[in-house]
Amino acid sequence: MSVSVVTLPCGCFFAGRDLHRCEAHEEKEPEGIETKEIEIRLEKTCSAYPESYDAFFGTEQVGYLRLRWGDFTVEFPDVGGDLLLEGSPNGFGAFDDDEREEWLDKAKAAIVARLIKDGRA
Numbered sequence: 251m252s253v254s255v256v257t258l259p260c261g262c263f264f265a266g267r268d269l270h271r272c273e274a275h276e277e278k279e280p281e282g283i284e285t286k287e288i289e290i291r292l293e294k295t296c297s298a299y300p301e302s303y304d305a306f307f308g309t310e311q312v313g314y315l316r317l318r319w320g321d322f323t324v325e326f327p328d329v330g331g332d333l334l335l336e337g338s339p340n341g342f343g344a345f346d347d348d349e350r351e352e353w354l355d356k357a358k359a360a361i362v363a364r365l366i367k368d369g370r371a
């Protein structure tokens with residue numbers, strides 16, 4: 251599944267449902283939209299303890315996702331890189347089935363936001 255990115259002429263953009271605001275729109279709502287789809291591909295590298303994934307944009311690795319001891323982290327672009335997202339799912343060493351998609355979508359959105367900020371997407 252791809253992440254919907256909505257970019258506004260002012261520099262505001264949505265990655266998934268998260269709005270990243272430009273300076274002019276830190277308080278008031280922006281107007282006007284342009285939409286594109288960015289595909290982040292996840293490859294599961296371990297099913298549990300930890301549940302982990304490598305993330306790719308095209309052929310390039312852009313993330314390492316890991317759920318261990320109830321702590322979900324997304325590092326960019328690989329292990330030991332910048333921490334883009336950290337959270338506490340219900341699952342301890344693997345996601346509960348009803349929460350996996352939501353967390354993986356959040357991870358993809360965080361990666362896409364970083365790629366856009368870096369001018370790479």
Ligand SMILES: [Zn+2]
Nearest residue numbers: 260262272275
């Ligand atoms: Zn704006």
